Amino acid sequence: xxxxxxxxxxxxxxxxxxxxxxxxxxxxxxxxxxxxxxxxxxxxxxxxxxxxxxxxxxxxxxxxxxxxxxxxxxxxxxxxxxxxxxxxxxxxxxxxxxxxxxxxxxxxxxxxxxxxxxxxxxxxxxxxxxxxxxxxxxxxxx
Numbered sequence: 001x002x003x004x005x006x007x008x009x010x011x012x013x014x015x016x017x018x019x020x021x022x023x024x025x026x027x028x029x030x031x032x033x034x035x036x037x038x039x040x041x042x043x044x045x046x047x048x049x050x051x052x053x054x055x056x057x058x059x060x061x062x063x064x065x066x067x068x069x070x071x072x073x074x075x076x077x078x079x080x081x082x083x084x085x086x087x088x089x090x091x092x093x094x095x096x097x098x099x100x101x102x103x104x105x106x107x108x109x110x111x112x113x114x115x116x117x118x119x120x121x122x123x124x125x126x127x128x129x130x131x132x133x134x135x136x137x138x139x140x141x142x
Contacts, residue, residue, distance in 0.1 A: 005075045007105055011082060014111070015070060021062055027051050031112035038116050042128035064131055065089030071098070079104055091131040095124055 010029050017025025036048040038057065048054045065088050072083040080103040087096040098119035106112040118124050134140050 005080075006109060007075050007080045007103070008073050010105070010109060010111065011073060011080050011103060015068060015084075018058070018068060023055050023058060026058060027055055029111055030054060031106045031108070031110040033106070033112055034114070035112070036114045036116075039118055040121055040125045040128070042125045043132045043134050044128050045125075060132065064091045064127075066095075068099075088127065091127065093127050093130050095120075095127040097123055 014026055014029045017023075017029070030051050032051060034049070034051060034054055036054045036057070038045045038048065044057060044060055048057050067087055067089060069085040070082060071085060072081075074081050082101045082103065084099055084101075085096070086099040088094055100117040100119075102113075102115045102117070103111055104113040
């Protein structure tokens, strides 16, 4: 019998909450100082700072019916890497690609940094632009 890295258990809890649409459960795994970087050139890209911004991002993904199926989880002393199939079930067009996420943890074992890496960023950019718009001016510049 092997002992599972506690960081992997946190990631599994995060993905379990994500699959259930449980934003409270997802937030419980995050540090208040979370910085989550979403690649791309689209309205949802950029680094989200703090739990409220990360939740708002995932609320939008939920509207698009995004799903994730884990392919691989690995860890060392400081990081977890996950590879998963990420795809949409709603909206105009589709996204169905491989994602790699690099997860970092604070001293309390909470997720404090995540960097998403897309297997097909052009597909994701096109999908998001087809389904999400920027706020009109001047609200966008707030």
